[in-house]
Amino acid sequence: MADPSKAVRENVPGAFFVDSTCIDCDTCRQLAPRTFAEAGEHSYVAMQPQGEDLRAAFRALVACPTASIGTLGENLAREAMAEFPLALEPGIAYLGFASRDSYGGSSYLAGSWMIDAPRYHPALFTRIEKLEFIFLTHRDDVADAARYAAHFKAKRVIHEGDLDAMPDAEIVLRGDEPVELAPGFLAIPTPGHTRGHCVLLHDGVLFSGDHLAWDRAAGQASAHRDVCWYSWEQQRRSMERLLDYEIRRVLPGHGQAFELAPAAMRAELAALVGRM
Numbered sequence: 489m490a491d492p493s494k495a496v497r498e499n500v501p502g503a504f505f506v507d508s509t510c511i512d513c514d515t516c517r518q519l520a521p522r523t524f525a526e527a528g529e530h531s532y533v534a535m536q537p538q539g540e541d542l543r544a545a546f547r548a549l550v551a552c553p554t555a556s557i558g559t560l561g562e563n564l565a566r567e568a569m570a571e572f573p574l575a576l577e578p579g580i581a582y583l584g585f586a587s588r589d590s591y592g593g594s595s596y597l598a599g600s601w602m603i604d605a606p607r608y609h610p611a612l613f614t615r616i617e618k619l620e621f622i623f624l625t626h627r628d629d630v631a632d633a634a635r636y637a638a639h640f641k642a643k644r645v646i647h648e649g650d651l652d653a654m655p656d657a658e659i660v661l662r663g664d665e666p667v668e669l670a671p672g673f674l675a676i677p678t679p680g681h682t683r684g685h686c687v688l689l690h691d692g693v694l695f696s697g698d699h700l701a702w703d704r705a706a707g708q709a710s711a712h713r714d715v716c717w718y719s720w721e722q723q724r725r726s727m728e729r730l731l732d733y734e735i736r737r738v739l740p741g742h743g744q745a746f747e748l749a750p751a752a753m754r755a756e757l758a759a760l761v762g763r764m
């Protein structure tokens with residue numbers, strides 16, 4: 489529970505607040521951008537939510553990995569929990585319930601596939617109908633994958649380069665070649681951020697892990713050299729290989745999602761490769 493006595497000083501007066509346990513993961517700013525904003529190394533309530541923004545703010549409260557968001561007013565968290573998985577488009581949903589272990593990483597559902605794992609929460613167990621595979625983009629975002637795998641008897645997929653993060657994974661990807669794991673689900677090794685980083689392409693949607701996201705401030709696609717743990721040169725080459733694919737939407741593990749027509753997406757990624 490967020491503690492009002494630790495509320496950060498930037499919060500505007502009113503019921504909603506962020507406290508000093510915030511780890512600046514960006515989740516609330518993505519889910520409720522009119523309510524939450526960034527102040528240095530934490531979020532704060534920039535505008536008290538009303539109407540539709542109130543629902544979005546409660547979704548952020550539920551998704552927050554550190555329970556750093558609180559409210560002194562009516563608590564609609566239970567109703568917000570029931571909104572997850574949150575549909576993004578037919579067959580694809582955002583799971584919420586971000587985990588501190590993955591620094592608030594985003595996880596998704598695509599049909600019966602989970603992409604990266606949220607924190608354990610029974611509310612999700614009852615709302616996910618079927619889970620056959622858990623695709624782990626890389627070592628940092630496995631969170632509670634093992635518990636979801638055990639509950640749903642799902643197979644976990646990870647690349648051998650990051651296997652020590654999930655050593656008992658049922659499916660281990662090897663080498664650099666893309667692998668069609670099931671019709672319409674293409675795993676593409678993208679070493680760079682970590683040695684075993686992979687992305688998953690499904691129906692034009694790229695689940696990009698920590699390889700690629702959108703830089704809101706610059707208004708362009710971006711990769712982050714300051715959190716590249718393995719090889720920036722390899723990450724650049726991995727980015728270049730994405731130019732071979734038709735991508736219309738990018739759903740990252742951290743940072744902002746984005747959507748462009750495939751030709752514009754290719755141009756955007758080519759420009760990013762140039763900057764890298």
Ligand code: SF4
Nearest residue numbers: 510511513514516552
């Ligand atoms: S979701 Fe929670 S931890 Fe993440 S930035 Fe917002 S308040 Fe901070």
